[in-house]
Each structure stands twice: as structure tokens, then as C-alpha cells.
Amino acid sequence: MHIYNNILETIGNTPMVKLNKVTASLPCTVLAKVEFFNPGNSIKDRMAVKMVEVAEQNGWLKPGGTIIEGTSGNTGMGLALAAVIKGYKCIFTTTDKQSKEKMDILKALGAEVIVCPTNVEPEDPRSYYSVSKRLAKEVPNSWYVNQYDNLANRDAHYEQTGPEIWEQTSGKVTHLVVATGTGGTVTGTGKYLKEKNPAIKVWAIDSYGSLLKKYFETGELDMSEVYPYITEGIGEDFVPQNYDMSVIDHFEKVTDKDGAVMARRIAKEEGIFVGYSAGSALAGLMQLKAQLKPEDVVVVVFHDHGSRYVGKVYNDQWMMERGFLDVKTVKDVVNARAGQPLVTIKPDEKVSDAIAKMRKFDIEHIPVLQQDEVVGSVSENSLFLRLIDDAQIKDATIKTMMQPAFPLVSLDMPIEKLSAYINKENGAVLTKDDSGNFHIVTKYDIIQALGN
Template sequence: MDIKNNILETIGNTPLIRLNKITKDLPGTILAKVDYFNPGNSIKDRMALKMVEVAEKEGKIKPGGTIIECTSGNTGMGLALAAVVKGYKCIFTTTDKQSKEKMDILKAVGAEVIVCPTNVEPDDPRSYYSVAQRLAREIPNSYHFNQYDNLANRLAHYETTGPEIWRQTDGKITHLVCTAGTGGTVTGTAQFLKEQNPDIQVWAIDVYGSLLTKFFRTGVVDMNEVHPYISEGFGEDFVPKNYDMSVIDHFEQVTDKDGAVMARRLAKEEGLFCGYSAGSCIQGLVQLKDRLKPDDMVVCIFHDHGSRYVGKIYNDQWMLERGFLDVKSFRDIVNGRGSRQKLITLSPEQTVSDAVALMRKYDIEHIPVMRGEEILGSISEGGLFQKVFSDPDIKHAKLEKVLEPAFPVADFMTPVEKLSTLINKENGAVLSKDEAGNYHIVTKYDVIQAMGK
């Protein structure tokens, strides 16, 4: 029988999967080490367990103690799993840029989560680093694991991730590509692989707004490099002690947008529902494709699962609001609003007063007038203003007496540029039916906003 004694025994031995579509134009064989197959759905399970084991061995945490850590979510999940099995309590500090899903998952496995501001210096008492340190001082029998400077982090990857990749590629790996955050994964894995073959190239992928790339190139910690970024799980505003820059050959930066868009492509084109760092990892590799040769074997680390990001990079509205998706059609504009709300309409028997009340309630300027599915005309704020100004008593009139021309109806996939030609001075909106047969409206302001992205 093959029976695991507890969930921790399922950590590691994750699959190496060939990429076929996204990388079809890249030289060599491109493989993904897909670590969302770990029980906590991320590569951080490896180092979390190792940090706990080392802390126990060194007497830094005792039975019934409290695990304290600052985490973007994934390390916390790994520590929480260890805590469940081993009987510890958990308190995690995280930043307000992390996805709600990550926080909810940590709470689901019994952890307490404290959210701290992102845009403060690491030594600011409000930062998630400082809050974790303070809690560790105040709470008896607690230990701050500090994944950034805890060398058990990189040791976990030296002992597991590196050997697995070497074995799975039969020692033929030529390149390791990995996003750089705490430094544990890229450094520990690289240390093992370089011991086997010093010619293996290690490429670390960073994000604009992180200081790691400049530090790698110059040895200077330049805080002028640091600015807010949206990418999660990698990039830093300081240099963690887990780094050994001597085993890294190159740092490459990618944008928030490119990493997010590539993550969505991985899901749609490869069936790999991964997190932000996986998209950024592949984007970085694509930017470096001219350095590859046909006989190269590249292993890319895919850290975590896309379920952590369903409210962000896999949410059309979130992507559109940040300009990460190209707005191309009527449908894109509607999707950018989030949930497809029911179209506000009026019937011809209603009065001008009814129309004014609806416009005020929903802060809208254009309302179609319909009887069932039949479009009879429209009412606009500008048109009503002119009528009410000339005849104050008209507010009691039925709408059928003051109808303006009906809004044109376009296909749901009509390009934004075409919509702009359908809207004019006399006609401030366009209607369309979605896939379910429900009407939606796009106004001139929607088109202006979309074309400005």
C-alpha cells in the first residue's frame, strides 16, 4: 500500500511539463516545473516545512508555540499546513496589494491574518516586516520565521527542487529560469544545479519597481529604483540574505502588464492555471529568446496556482481597469464593468418625471424606451432638459409624447472604432445583445474612456 501519514508527506516531486504553444517560436525545449501540485498549491510548501523542521531542531519553537511570518500568502499556506499537523498556532502579516483569495485561504486553514500597507519602507513600524518582528517580541513561545533571511529557505530547494530537476531532465538542463523574490528558490536550486554542471545558466526574473536587478548588476542598494508595482510574489525593496548572486547569471525585468497577460495565455494555450510569477517567468524568457540555441533545455519554475488570483489577473474588469487588456469591442467595454447588470429601461406609459428620477438614481444620461423586447425610442438628459426648460408642465407627460430616436443596435463584437461612428450629436448611445440575449448599452463616454486606454 502507498499511504501518506499526513499532508506534509505529499510535498515535492512535482511534475516537469513541456510547453508547446506559447514557446513554439523559441529555440530549444522549454519545460515547466509546475509546483502548484504541492498540497498548498505552491512551491513555498517546500521551504515552509524545512523552516519549521530546522526551527524545531534548533529549539526555536516548542510544542504549542506560535508561528509568525510576513508573507504574500503562499509561504503562509505552507506554514499553516505544517502548523495543522504539528499543533502550532499561526499569525501572518501581509500587504494590502495581495489578493483577497490568498488571505481567505490562510484564514481557512486556521491562521490569523494582519493586513499592512504596501507603500511604506521596510523599517517603517507599519510595514508587514516590522509588524511581524514586533509580534514575535510580544507573544510568548513564538518565532518569526523570516523567510527572507532564513537560510533554511534556500536549503529546501538545494535539497529537493534542484535534485528533482536534475533527475527529471537526466542532467540535460541548460537553463533555469525563475522569478526572484526572497531568493530561496532561485538560489537554492541554482546552487545544486551549478554543482552538477557549472555551465548551467540561471536567469532570475524581476519586476520593474524592484531593486534586485540593479543590485545584481552594480552591487548598490538603490532605493530610487523602488516604486509600487502590482506583480505578486516576487521583486523586493531590499536584498534578502537568501541571495547568493554568484550562482545567478542574469537578471531580467518584466512589466506588471506583460506578466499578467502571459499568465492568462498559459491558462488558455497550455492548460496551466498558474499565478502571476509563472506568467512573468515565461515573459522574461521570451524577452531573452535570442540567447537560446536549438539544443538547449530550459526549465521554468511555475510557483503557484491561479486560484490565488481569480479576483485579479483572471478578472476582466480588474485587467481592464489597469489597462492590461486591450479594449477592442462592445463586449470588452461591458466586461470591464464587472457583473453584467440588467439594462435600465423605461416604458412609453411612464412619465418624464419617472425618467428624471431614474437618471438621478443611477447617474445615467441615456435610457432606451421599450415595450417588452421592442425598442420604441430613447430618452436623454440633454433632450429632456430642452423640453422641460421650454414647458415646465411636460414633466407629467407620458414618454410616448417626447420620444427621441431609438439608439442603434450593434453586434456584441462590434469594434470600438466602429462604435464611435455610430454615436453622434443626436444619438448618444448604442445598444447590443450579449450571448444570452440580454441588452446592454454603451455611451459616448464609455467609448472615449475605452479608446483612451
Template sequence: MTPDKKVYDNILQTIGNTPLIKLNKVAADLPCPVYAKVEFFNPGNSIKDRMALKMLEVAEKEGKIKPGGTIIEGTSGNTGMGLALAAIQKGYRCIFTTTDKQSKEKADILKALGAEVIICPTNVEPEDPKSYYSVSKRLATEVPNSWYVNQYDNLANRLAHYEQTGPEIWEQTEGKVTHLVVATGTGGTITGTGKYLKEKNPDIQVWAIDSYGSLLTKWFNTGELDMKEVHPYITEGIGEDFLPENYDRDCIDYFEKVTDKDGAVMARRIAKEEGIFVGYSAGSALSGLKQLKSKLKKDDLVVVIFHDHGSRYVGKVYNDEWMLDRGFLDVHTVQDLIGGLGRRRLVTIESNETVAKAMELMQKYDIEQIPVMKGGEMTGAVSQHGLFKKLMQDINVKEQTIESVIEASIPMVEMNTPIERLTSYLSKENNAVLAKDDSGDYHILTQYDVLNALSKG
């Protein structure tokens, strides 16, 4: 241990003082320097550690929770993580409600920290008894010695950022920051940080990044809470279908909406091009900033909040199949499509096997065509359509070898073949194509794979 290495008494003392890191590649097209406030350096891997601890400390001071009590909250995951860490150190129990929109990893992490997690449906009104807001409120009335956190209306949320995040950014930029960009949900980060920075310099611009499906942008622009704006969206941790009390319009200058796809694609770019493994909302924040490029000047200095870590989203944003299924990956060639689908077992059959064996494989794997192999080479194929016609003529065909009923091979295509070209290979009799990669492995693409990719292109 070096002499200047600080020793901490517990994990909570490591919250805050996160680094400011320049974005050198993904923001290279912007006219001014852009720095990311990388909040996954907090022990719970998100900015929510700051406000979670602050809210709990204020509740303790005000006597809202007693020793051995239960913390109850509705959370998208990160606030629950911060509360769980604090609860471990302070001896509290945790019950969290969350939505089925959130990644499984988030719920698993909360459980690993000893919390009880209740999954509630996403597509219900906030006032619905089944919503994660309503369930958490109800539990707070039923569980003895419990405290309902209510991060949305708990003003200690924004106080944490007024006391910590704002001063850190001001000090790290030596007062040169001109723009703060935040993908915003509860309103605590943008309001608290923005309030502090504007007190230091009223000219600082505070930009909120919102999601399509959220009502916050229209509220900011008109003062109206329009439920017609609300519809399901995929991005996690940003946007709202109601107005949390933590918002203060005087602390915000502009709202910009970002699509689910743009946020997800940008998160992957940040990870790949900057080596900063960020969560979904970081992608939304940077994507929103780039949409506002024309509002920036060369002498500006932008700070964008990167809220949490990419490990929360390995089953979603960082999963090619998940991205492909939602049309978030741009698929142009066979290689793109195979990459998005991931490695799938290619079912083959030897030419000396029986027709009955082929039928068994088709049923087991729910496939319509099987390539036929002989001596390690592909010599043809058998199909449900072809076998059915032969079986209708002679049921005893089942006992014959594949070699006696073999059909033409499934068409082979190059890995760089455009997806649109594949439709010319597909027909009622042939519903798949094969491709061979540089390693010599075969891949099969079905008619469904191709049509699904084309429909989302």
C-alpha cells in the same frame, strides 16, 4: 487502490516531486524545448510548501520553537499556506502579516486554515512601523513562545531548494537542463536550486525574472541598493524593496525585468493555451524568458518554475474587469470592451410608466439615459438632460407617461465596431451607445466606459 499507490501518513509527506511538463504552445516560438516545473502540485498549491516545512523543521531542531508555540511571519500568502499546513500537523498557532496588495483569496485561504491574518499597507518603507515586515517582527517580541520565521533571511529557505528542487530538476531532465528561469522574490528558490544545478554543471545558466519597481536587478548589475528604483507595482510574490540574505550572486547569471501587464497577460495565455492554471508570477517568468529568446539555442533545454496556482488570483489576473481597469486587456472593438466589463444589468423602462418612475430609476442606478421598451422592442429613450428641460417648463410632467416625453433612441452599434469610432456617437445630449449580441441581449456602453478604454489603449 492500485498496488503501486503510495499511502501517506499526513499531508506534509506529499510535498515535492512535482511534475515537469513541456510547454507546447505558449513557448512554440522559442528555439528549444521549454519545460515547466509545476509547483502547484504541492498540497498548498505552491513551491513555498518546500521551504516552509524545511524552515520549521530546522527551527524545531535548533530549539527556536517549543510545543504549542506560535509561528509568526510576514507573507505574500504562499509561504503562510505552507506554514499553516505544517502548523496543523505539528500543533502550532499561526499569525501572519500580509499587504493590501495581495489578493483577498490568499488571506481567506490562510484564515480557512486557522491562521490569524493582519493586513498591512503596501506603500510604506520596510522599516516603517506599519509595514508587514515591521509588524511581524514586533509581534514576535510580544507573543510568548513564538518564532519569527523571516523567510527572507532564513537560509533554510534556500536549503530546501538545494536539497529538493534542484535534485528533482536534474533527475527529471537526466542532467540535460541548460537554463533555469525563476521569477524571484525572497531568493530562496533561485539560489538554492541554482547552487545545486551549477555544482552538477557550472555551464547551466540561471536567469532571474524581476518586476519593475523592484531594486533587485540594479543590485545584481551594480551591487548597489538604490531606493530610487523602488515604486509600487502590482505583480505578486516577486521583486523586493530590500535585499534578502538568501541571495547569492554567484548562483545567478542574469536578471530580467517584466512589466505587470506582460506577466498578467502571459499567465492567462498559459491557462488558456496549455491548460495549466498558473499564478501571476508564472506569467512573469515565462514572459521574461521570451524576452530573452535571442540568448537561446536549439540544443538548449529550459526549465521555468511555475510557482503557484491560478485559484489565488481569480479576483485579479483572471477577472476581466480587473484587467480592463488597469489597461491590461487589449480592447479594439465593442465586443472586447463588453467582454472586459462583464455582464451588467441594462436598466429599461416601459413606455406606459411615468416620468417620476424614470427619475427614480436614474437616481437609484446613477444613470443618465434609459432605453424605452414597448412590446419587447426598443422604441426610444429618456435622458436626465431632456427630462430636466421639460420639468423646468412644467413640474406636472412627472405624472405623465414616458410615451409623452420620449426622445430618440440611444444609437445602436455593431459588436465589431472599433472603439475609436464610438466617439462620433457620443455627445452632451447622448452619453451612451447600445449593442446587441448574438444571443439577442442588449448591452450599454457609457461615455465613461469608452473614454476609459481609449485612455488605456
């Protein structure tokens, strides 16, 4: 039997997976180092446990102690796993831009999580850096991890991630692409690979709103480069000590939108449910396609799992609110009508009145309204079938002939999702605008919208 003594022993030896559809436009082979196979679902498990082990060896972390760290979530997860197995407590500070899923996971593992504002300077006493440092001084028998300047971070990747990539590619790797934050992964992994083959290119992917690219290119800490951004886990507003810029060949910036859209593409086209930074890493590689050759073997690190972003990147509403999702919605269909009024009918009107309105306005579906409330519907097809059976029903009232009301949907619903509501039995849906006015969307409207 092959049995692990605890969950920490399962860290590492993550799979390398060839990408096919999403990278079809690239001339080279692209391989993904899928790090969410680690037990904490991210690459941060590697360095978290390494830092804990070094702290134990040096006497910084003592039995029954408290681990304190500022984290975007993934490092906290690795530290929390180590704490569970080794018997420590955890207090983590994080920013208010991090996903709720990350915070909930940390709490599920017994950690205390303190949320701090994102848009403050690192030196601000409210920043998650400052709060974690303060707590480390106030909490007895505690150890402040400081993943940014703790060189055990990059050592973990020099000892583990680099050798794994070299072995899995049989030494054929030509490029390493990493969306980088603390600098541990890109520096440690890149250092090992370059020692094996100095010709290997190391490309670091940065975010707009981060100063790392400018610092790499000029050596200048330009705070004008720093502004709020949405991408999680990458970019910095300072330069952590884990960076060895001599290991890196190029920094490439990626927008919040491009990273998010690419993450969704990876999930849909490759079946690999990745996090935000993996989308940024691959988007950055795609921007550099002109520098690639057919014989190149590119390894892209997929840092974590998409389950931590279901409320953000994988949420249509969140994506649309930020202009990241280029989809047509019910609102687009309504706006395309240029304010055409909704044709309705009352329950006490006659079937012949409905037929007349259908002819006059060239429509098939009419909502039935009573005192501004939708109480039913009539459709050309249903009336036609009944008239064939009994021509006299044209004198019947609508309330005796009407069908259930059309489903009510939100204005921001993507039209692709309307197939769940519009079908053979039901030919339309209703929506309501901010002024309380009803609008109808039919099969014909959807065909028109998708065709444009």
C-alpha cells in the same frame, strides 16, 4: 498500499511538463516545473516545512508555540499546513496588494492575518516586515520565521528542487528560469544545478519597482529603483540574505502587464492554470529568446496556482482597469459612433412610424421607451413577418406589437462576450453611459468592431 501519514509527506516530486503552444516562437525545449501540485499549491511548501523542521531541531519553535511571519500568501500557506499537522498557531502579516483569495485561504487554515500597507519603507513600523518582527517580541512562545534571511529557505531547494530538476531532465537542463523574491528558490536550486554542471545558466526574473536587478549588476542598493508595482510574490525593496548572487547569471525585469497577460496565455494555450509569478517567469524567458539555441533545455518554475488570482489576473474587469487587457468593449463601439443619438419609439406610436424610422435611419432595431424607461423593443425582422400575415397591422400601436426589451449590459463588457446576449431571437443589446443615456449595440456593430 501506498499511504501518506499526513499531507506534509506529499510535498515535492512535482511534475515537469513540456510547453508547446505558448513557447512556439522559441528555438529550444521549454519545460515547466509545475509547483502547484504541492498540497499548498505552491513551491513555498518546500521551504516552509524545512524552516519549521530546522526551528524545531534548534529549539526555536516549542510545542504549542506560535509561528509568526510576513508573507505574500504562499509561504504562509505552507507554514499553516505545517502548523495544522504539528499543532502550532499562526499569525501572518501581509500587504494590501495581495489577493483576497490568498488571505481567505490562510484564514481557512486557522491563521490570523494582519493586512499592512504596501507603499511604506521596510523599516516603517507599519510595514508587514516591521509588524511581524514586533509581534514576535510581544507574543509569548512565538517564533519569527523570517523567510528572507532564514537560510533553511534556500537549503530546501538545494536538497529538493534542484535534485528533482536534474533527475527529471536526465541532466540535460541548460537554463533555469525563476521569478524571484526571497531568493531561496533561485539560489538553492541554482547552486545544486551548477554543482552538477557549471555551464548551466541561471536567469532570475525581477519586477519593475524592485531593486534586485540593479543590485545584482552594480552592488548598489539604489532606492530610486523602488516604486509600487502590482506583481505578487517577486521582487524586493531590500536584498534578503538568502541571495547568493554568484549563482545567478542574469536578472531580467518584466512589467506587471506582461506577467499578467502571459499567465492568462499559459492557462489558455497550455491548460496549466498558473499564478502571476509564473506568467512573469515565462514572459522574462521570452524577452531573452535571442540568447537561446535549438539544443537548449530550459526549465521554468511555475510557482503557484491560478486560483489565488481569480479576482485579479483572471478577472477581465481588473485587467481592463489597469490597461492590461487589450480587448474591445461595448464602450469602444459606442464611442466609434461619434455621438449619434439613439433612435427610439413610444408605445403609443404606430407600427408604420417604426417602419418609417427604420427606413430613414437605415436601422433594424428600435428600443421602445416610455418616460425614459425601456419597456420593450421592435425589430425589422419581426415586423416583416407580421406584415406578411396581415398588412393592416401597420396601423396598430407599438405596445400591441412590441417584443421584450433588449438586454442591458455594462459599458466595459468585452464585445466577445456579447454572443451570450445577441442571437437569432435577440438582435441587439442596450447600454447606459455615465450621463444616463442609452446606447444600442447590434450584430452589425460587433462585426464592424471585430473587423477593424
